[in-house]
Amino acid sequence: MGEFVRLEVSDAVGTIRLDRPPMNALDSQVQEELRAAALEATERRDVRAVIVYGGEKVFAAGADIKEMSAMAYTDIVDRAGALQSAFTSVARIPKPVIAAVTGYALGGGCELALCADFRVCAENAKLGQPEILLGIIPGAGGTQRLARLVGPARAKDLIFSGRFAGAAEALAIGLVDKVVPPGEVYPAAQEWAARFATGPAYALRAAKEAVDRGLEVDLDTGLGIERQQFTGLFATEDRDIGMRSFLESGPGKAQFSGR
Numbered sequence: 001m002g003e004f005v006r007l008e009v010s011d012a013v014g015t016i017r018l019d020r021p022p023m024n025a026l027d028s029q030v031q032e033e034l035r036a037a038a039l040e041a042t043e044r045r046d047v048r049a050v051i052v053y054g055g056e057k058v059f060a061a062g063a064d065i066k067e068m069s070a071m072a073y074t075d076i077v078d079r080a081g082a083l084q085s086a087f088t089s090v091a092r093i094p095k096p097v098i099a100a101v102t103g104y105a106l107g108g109g110c111e112l113a114l115c116a117d118f119r120v121c122a123e124n125a126k127l128g129q130p131e132i133l134l135g136i137i138p139g140a141g142g143t144q145r146l147a148r149l150v151g152p153a154r155a156k157d158l159i160f161s162g163r164f165a166g167a168a169e170a171l172a173i174g175l176v177d178k179v180v181p182p183g184e185v186y187p188a189a190q191e192w193a194a195r196f197a198t199g200p201a202y203a204l205r206a207a208k209e210a211v212d213r214g215l216e217v218d219l220d221t222g223l224g225i226e227r228q229q230f231t232g233l234f235a236t237e238d239r240d241i242g243m244r245s246f247l248e249s250g251p252g253k254a255q256f257s258g259r
Contacts, residue, residue: 002033007040007047012197013190014040014047016090018054026108027064028079031086034112038089048201048258049193050093052116053100053186054109059125062107065134080139087140091115091212094205096196100189101125102182106164111138114145117208119175120189122182127170130162148215150174200238201258206230 001007004020016037018024026034041050054060071079090097090112099105099116105127113119113127121127129142137143138159147155150173158165170176180188196204206229214222233239237259245254 002029002036004030005033005037007037007044009044009047011194012046012048013051013193014044014049015051015053016041018052018060023058023061023104024054024109025064026060026062026112027067028082030064031083035086035089038093041095042089042093045258048095048197048199050095050097051100051186051189051193052090052097052112053189054102056102056182056186058103058109059099059101059105060109060112061104062109062130083140087111087115091141091145094208095201096193096204096208098189098192100185101127101176102185104164107131107138107142108140111140111142111145114141114149118177118192120178120180120185120192121167121170121176122185123167123179124182125167125170125176125179126164127175128162128164129159130164132160133162146175198256200236200242200254200256202236203233203238203242206233 004018006017006019008015008017016034018030020030024030041047068076096118097116099113099119101113101119101121103122103125105113105121105125107130110127110129129138129146131138131142138146143155143159146158154173165173165175167176167179171179178188178192210222210226210229213225217225238256241256242254
């Protein structure tokens with residue numbers, strides 16, 4: 001458990017909780033604690049789905065500008081790879097991941113939310129990539145994950161202008177998947193994660209890898225990835241459970257073991 005980031009587990013749902021008041025600034029220490037929490041969530045068998053949450057007031061308002069402003073070119077060259085890989089460790093958690101966004105998700109905070117499979121946000125949330133206003137660009141995956149999610153033109157609009165998108169716009173362009181009242185963000189994420197937590201763990205893992213890796217390659221290669229993941233699941237206990245349950249009781253009634 002880190003000083004500012006911890007993994008809390010309940011009912012097979014792990015919550016990666018950011019807790020660095022007042023705005024969850026993502027300095028180097030927080031980045032490394034995020035990496036550690038993501039690896040723990042990946043390795044723990046009692047974690048079947050994951051929520052990333054910054055608390056009731058703010059998700060994460062971005063990088064620690066005070067820390068960053070003191071960095072020379074050689075400093076940031078040394079740090080940039082670790083920054084990206086810390087966020088990528090969240091994106092590569094082989095389980096369903098939901099970002100529960102309250103308040104601001106800006107800069108690195110938005111990039112962290114982009115690492116999740118789904119995003120639920122508060123009606124008053126603001127998301128954006130304002131790095132251009134500092135004379136830089138997103139460096140933790142924003143130019144890549146945002147463009148893949150909402151398309152290049154919409155990503156460029158947000159990145160070039162540095163403006164904030166409200167919840168309604170974020171929903172309309174596909175930046176978030178669900179908008180709820182502020183007090184319902186975390187419960188909504190919990191409800192969503194709970195549906196995955198009882199699912200077939202290896203099938204969910206295979207589906208996530210097939211989609212994510214498939215988006216990075218041509219169609220024929222993607223179909224090969226899908227085929228490999230599909231056939232491999234025939235060696236799992238959950239495949240036997242799922243098909244037997246379907247034949248005996250119809251769809252949607254299987255009680256999966258996660259193996």
